[in-house]
Amino acid sequence: MTSHDASGVRFGIDFGGTGIKGAVVDLERGDFAADRIKIATPQESTPDAVVEIFREILDAHPEVTGPVGVTVPGIVRRGVVGLAPNIHPSWQGVDADALLEDRLQRQVHVVNDADAAGYAEAARGAAQGRTGVVLVTTLGTGIGSALLHDGVLVPNVELGHLEIGGRVAERWASAKVKKTEDISYEEWAERLTVYYRHVVRLFSPDLVVVGGGVSKNHDKFLHLIDVDVEMVPAHLENRAGIVGAALLAGN
Template identity: 50%
Template sequence: MAKHGLPLGIDVGGSGVKGAPVDLTTGEFAAKRMRVDTPVPSTPTAVAAVIAQVADHFDDVRGDSPIGVTIPGVVTHGVVRSAANIDKLWLDFDAEPMLEKVLEHDIILVNDADAAGVAELHYGAAKGHKGLVVMTTLGTGIGSALIYDGVLIPNSELGHLEIDGHDAETRAASSIKEKEGLSYAEWATRLQRYYSQLEALLWPDLIVVGGGVSKDADQFLPLLKLRTPIVPATLRNKAGIIGAAHLAAHKND
């Protein structure tokens, strides 16, 4: 008999693997989040064992819908194509079947920024927005999610736009602000260049800015002059888990 519990989201990051069941009516965690350090080295086999540990922890509440798992990399048809902050053995690794075998459960594997974008669309800063929503996460690099009329266009990788001869994230990521000791005003000049280019290429209806630095959005977003409304993300570090659970629950739609 089918078990109608809650969809589970698991967010794999460079330092931690975090998971929780999610109530999709509210977009809230339905139980206390579990976190386990990302193994070193973070090979597919080692990370899969930790993902299984997190999934087993919620065995009594999780339902029979797929488990949503995020990865810091491009994912096409279950194959990981890039690896940011995780072991290079993930490159071109057919991860979805391996994870399904280890977890003995149907899963959906998704890029972490895409999952965050989906969460912000359904429960956060972009809730109810029609048209083209662009989410960018300013962190170690710049992650992105493109969503048009509620539909995710996966693996956009807009942090790698070439601007003035540079990969955009090597100039405008929040890690670069820290590394170079830039003030918010100095950093905003670089962000202006980045978001102006994004705007000229895509003409979005809304830009959502995530990543840890978004908690200080009032220090830099008001300095940007754009046609497009630009707002801070609201779900912070919960977004990956929530978006993964939402995508898992709707996998067969």
């Protein structure tokens, strides 16, 4: 097993509705320092069940001590989980910071999953060094979003839930919808154009970063989105949640 300088690495865990992923993150490079571990999210994703998976993931790297960053697919206010429809309802209202610190016996910082991804892209990815307003979106099961100003995160900006033309945006323009409805990249880009034009009108960002796993195929659709703002693909793709969680832990 590889040993790591504890000052240079930190553990990040990305808790999603279908999978729980964790990795050791090199804080300087802003990327994985060891292979990612992935375990399926239990069907009953209660705090008790999920904590045991967190412990299993952390036990795979006992040499890495110190704070742990954890993402949750829902609203997080000062460590307390709010609306989180893709995980067990018993998480709602839980002080996850306090619960996980007690159960894992180490410092834990819990953050919204899209916020973690956005912070990672701003700190070590496609938006590194950029000032002004930066919007980071993740196209996946839904549409995640993170808003930053001069690198400072504005938490819990849920822009995938915007209603546009009587439709919830992520139920019409997410990567999951593209796959489920089997629409072409061209048709999907038309929907994304409607979505991004609406968001740009509301927030006037200087830069939009498009992330999520589908960003690895950005050459098939990003240039087709007709919006009057600079748009770039994410650098960290779907590694961003883990990296962002690790970077934010201990801050």
